[in-house]
Amino acid sequence: MRKFRRYTTVTSDKAFTLIELLVVIAIIAILAAILFPVFAQAREKARETSCLNNMKQLTLAYLMYIQDYDEVFPRRDNGDADIIPVVRDPTPGDSNGVVYSYYKNFGILTCPSESDRAQWVDPNNVNALQPAMTPYWSSAWFGWKAAWGWGQTYGYNGLRDPNYPSQAVNRRPLSAINQPAKTILLAHSLGPRGATWGAGWFIEWQPDALAGFFVPITDKHFGGAPVAFCDGHAKFVLQKVAHANNQEPRDDNPDSMWSIQ
Ligand SMILES: [Zn+2]
Secondary structure (H helix, E strand, C coil): CHHHHHHHHHHHHHCCCHHHHHHHHHHHHHHHHHHHHHHHHHHHHHHHHHHHHHHHHHHHHHHHHHHHCCCECCCCCCCCHHHCCCCCCCCCCCCCCCCHHHCCCHHHHCCCCCHHHHCCCCCCCHHHCCCCCCHHHHHHCCCHHHHHCCCCCEEECCCCECCECCCCCCCCEHHHCCCCCCEEEEEEECCCCCCCCCCCCECCCCCCCCCCCCCCECCCECCEEEEEECCCCEEEEEHHHHCCHHHCCECCEHHHCCECC
């Protein structure tokens, strides 16, 4: 009898009360609230690394092109889609961009953090892309987004704006780049969204103009973006550093051609 009583006493001492259970649940909830954002940040950091890797591969494609063409950077565009450097043009009779044959993989054109742009790029079937923005465009230019650079997030420092003509590297000989390790070649760009043309396939020195035609470098990855340089190396750069006034290209100083100081 005594034995039995002791047994019941012990079990009642070890049972959890409702309060104890609630405390345990609350602690688990607090830990989850702390950890889940950390997991999300870790995933975003992984995407940033993947973005940097994409850009590095595209940089190598540009450098291979440059070696094959007398060390001259490809031109960005003269209003003809055929010569935007990285595109594949599915229109019969039109030619691909000059850099296209050096990478041949649309998968590396889009940052994994920008899946809304990535959906426009199907590396396995460029002729069956999602239709463009309006029924008119989709019927007239099936695959237009990839052909013209939609779906790209890596901008070429190739636009010679009349206000900043010294910034761009396009069509310059490599020997004319005085600081290749500091001069920008490509960057994850902040393409204008909802525009009828002009996606992320170029970057332009215009820190104050964040919409429309002008395309600065994005702050998508923790306030900055991967940037590739004319010597072939690539690294993460904060947007505010890339856009700081001391980086402003100046015609009277060729060394200042959009370089990260
Ligand atoms: Zn990115």
